[in-house]
Amino acid sequence: MSGNRPATSMDVARAAGVSQATVSYVLNDRPGSRISEETRARVRDAAERLGYVPHAGARTLRTGSSGLVLVALPDIPQGPLATGLIEGLDKELGGRGYTMVQYGGARHVKGVAAAKAWAELRPAAVLADGARLTGAGIEVLRAAGVKAVVGMGLKAVPGIPSVLADHEGVGALAVRHLVDRGRDGIVAIVPREEGIRPMGLERLRGARSVGVPVKAVDLAFDEGEAAAFVAGLSGGEGVFAYNDDYAMLLLAALHDAGLGVPGDVAVVGCDDLPLSRLTRPRLTTVRPDLSAAPATIATVIDRLVRGESCGDVGIWTLELIGRDST
Amino acid sequence: MSGNRPATSMDVARAAGVSQATVSYVLNDRPGSRISEETRARVRDAAERLGYVPHAGARTLRTGSSGLVLVALPDIPQGPLATGLIEGLDKELGGRGYTMVQYGGARHVKGVAAAKAWAELRPAAVLADGARLTGAGIEVLRAAGVKAVVGMGLKAVPGIPSVLADHEGVGALAVRHLVDRGRDGIVAIVPREEGIRPMGLERLRGARSVGVPVKAVDLAFDEGEAAAFVAGLSGGEGVFAYNDDYAMLLLAALHDAGLGVPGDVAVVGCDDLPLSRLTRPRLTTVRPDLSAAPATIATVIDRLVRGESCGDVGIWTLELIGRDST
């Protein structure tokens, strides 16, 4: 079996005593083709026996486009939320006949260079972090015949449909909750890390949209910085910590400083990580519900591939999970 | 520019006033081809102007194999360690001229079905979770011309080189540390979750290889179960918690039960997650050092693709990070 070269549809045809065209018709179940059931069986049997595997490249060459959906994620550490989204999306796209593939390709590469790399595969669709897409890059993909180019991130990419994450809503929801709890010294943490800082700023905008004064504090994910920040608190503040990781960083620093939570300082995170339930006090957090996202995104992609039009869609809905830290 | 169909090497040839073969020679920098520097410049210029992007499928068809490296991960939640490994591997493979792609494709699919899906792309290499590879599946890949089939996981896959994670070492290192700290009631947590349970059992084997009695305790990642487990402790035990997540689960339960760490119970985790430094007391943990893995794995793949032989390799070295929980 591990003979010389991979079996082709021509090999299958010979083995089944039919023409190569017939093999193609049968194995692709092409509707409208008039092949008898017994011939179909013979072909399928031969294909199975020979271990025939179609050549995706040849098919792409012939049809002009592969059934590939390229997913190019942003250059940020991926937590369980993103992982779940990717898995769900894979399932949805698979069900619609696409093959999803994550293009690991050097995350820092963007613009035309990234677009050219993606375009080589002649994918049916590209779902990419908005920060990696540029107008010229989109043009390259278009020219390469990519039917669906979809952006993903916090801002709509001009000219193409985008999958948008409402970061402002996170900040707004968190701060509104802190205000409800009677806090008036509101602080919003803005992470210093390159990749996530834009989201931090967006969440800050949302925090400020509530109407109360919000003090912005830049912070790296570092115990020393956290300790210094906590040392400057006077007590009574409500802190929106950007996300659960930062919230846990702050909880540790507050503990070390002998400040009570929520007695002295209230803390709210975001993401509802499994680990965030294990803090003492238990962490109040904003939970992004991504359960509808895979189907939504898959539908957008499918519509675009079919040539229909499509607008922007949201990726999540937000819910505040009140626990003991506020 | 966004004309009708993507530009081909033939289009570039016409624009540059040369033959298509010349375009191929120039753009691939084929050594040994005798093309003048000025012609090269004309070709490159024309390619740039037309926004030429080569057709990977056509190239694959012609050459018999794509430069693709398919990575099919195991069906377990991926933390920062795995993420870092993937990114590093992408960089290493990219530097060697390969294009790495993560095949999200339905994680539960394995064996021949998975192999056929992978084989369609005629990748140069497949790096897959050992649990998803079967003998017949490997045969399918071989027959499809995949030069490098590499397993990854806790056990070597027969017949092919594997990238092995030493889980026994984790258990052994953790338990040895607990013994050094004077604990004699040693408990090893074995997670109940499907995907990670085999690793838990392997770590347990390692724990038992030390020579002292080790009590195995099955545990789901659940606060209730953790509380019940903790309630059964008599004090003085040393617990190897499988990993940092479980360790944090236990720390919370111990805290709730009023047990002191490490006074009453010592806890050691594994992974050295960023968050594990934030527990109070700070968590002692086994840190897997994966820094050498990307280069190692890329070398294995490259050797196999070139037709050279290769044996199994380890994926990490282990180090115990002693903090305050033991």
Place this chain on the structure above:
DNA sequence: GGGGGGTGGTTATACGTATAAGCATTGGAT
């Protein structure tokens, strides 16, 4: 008995690329 329309296929072609083999031109060396 000749035309019409299903049935069950076959033949032929094009997709875009890489590369072996060939061919014209030039610059010496003999």
Place this chain on the structure above:
DNA sequence: ATCCAATGCTTATACGTATAACCACCCCCC
């Protein structure tokens, strides 16, 4: 003047597939 070798290309072909177009056959109906 002639032959050789190097230079700088071009011509031709094959890779494996999908699909349009064609064809033989049989049956039925007027």
